[in-house]
């Protein structure tokens with residue numbers, strides 16, 4: 001008979017939150033984990049390496065090595081390639097273009113649709129494809145901010161910082177439909193996206209709030225200044241992999257509680273290879289470390305400068321990045337190359353240390 005190792009499971013503890021069997025009933029009399037969805041989520045199968053190095057994937061990539069693949073192209077097309085190959089990933093962490101915030105100057109770019117509803121439809125289609133690529137035990141994390149409708153026409157400010165973010169007439173500068181799209185309206189893009197994804201079958205686990213201690217000041221006087229964005233955590237199923245230990249809060253008793261759903265993280269310092277909207281590394285830490293099992297694969301379908309793929313590589317996971325911009329893909333490939341070179345130097349130094357003359 002197997003001894004119970006921990007106190008009885010509670011809702012807050014949840015079967016997915018610990019990497020040990022959660023109760024006596026999870027284990028057979030011979031001490032083996034029973035083949036249940038909850039137990040499978042504790043130790044998910046991961047994609048075999050030959051599939052990660054499939055020639056159809058490598059031939060289509062701008063960069064591929066045994067740990068990382070970068071694909072340039074439209075996100076929907078590239079996700080379909082992953083689906084066709086049968087490749088499954090464990091964690092998707094991404095920040096899609098925000099509505100009306102940037103012109104990347106690329107044909108087929110998302111984010112400049114005439115009406116916000118068309119933008120939401122596009123994202124829902126993208127995340128529908130993500131659902132097919134995501135393993136049953138996997139997690140999807142979406143960082144997204146909101147947009148105000150302005151309806152003011154072309155921007156007139158000479159201020160450099162403002163000018164850099166403005167690019168002629170943005171969708172929200174047009175007259176609008178008088179309903180969602182009317183002057184001063186906060187579009188509630190994150191909320192609409194999350195509700196539509198929930199309606200399409202995703203399970204929403206958290207609407208984590210990214211609190212920015214150093215926000216770009218809003219040029220307004222009649223409302224509060226915006227200093228947060230969302231990082232939604234969604235899953236395919238109720239049984240998914242989640243390891244709170246590397247990201248949790250250690251209590252004086254030694255137990256580890258899950259992280260809070262408010263994350264105070266400074267905005268990125270813009271070091272992302274010229275990318276104007278790169279993730280802060282701190283923002284992908286909880287998603288990747290908590291929801292990628294050993295040997296797992298992280299996917300960022302809007303990879304930009306590659307913050308998630310590089311963080312994944314630095315922490316021993318495999319990763320796949322997709323971006324429409326060849327330039328961003330090349331910057332990300334270069335950064336991955338630097339990381340590999342740093343690993344190679346470290347391992348030579350370790351080897352030198354181990355083989356000091358006279359050590360044996």
Ligand SMILES: C[S@@+](CC[C@H](N)C(=O)[O-])C[C@H]1O[C@@H](n2cnc3c(N)ncnc32)[C@H](O)[C@@H]1O
Pocket residue numbers: 073074075076094095096097098104108109110272275277278279280301302303304305306307308322323324325328
């Ligand atoms: C907010 S940025 C992502 C930044 C990224 N998280 C980083 O750390 O640098 C959004 C990215 O989506 C890409 N993008 C826009 N439309 C796309 C499309 N249709 N297919 C693939 N990528 C697209 C842009 O090139 C941009 O790099």
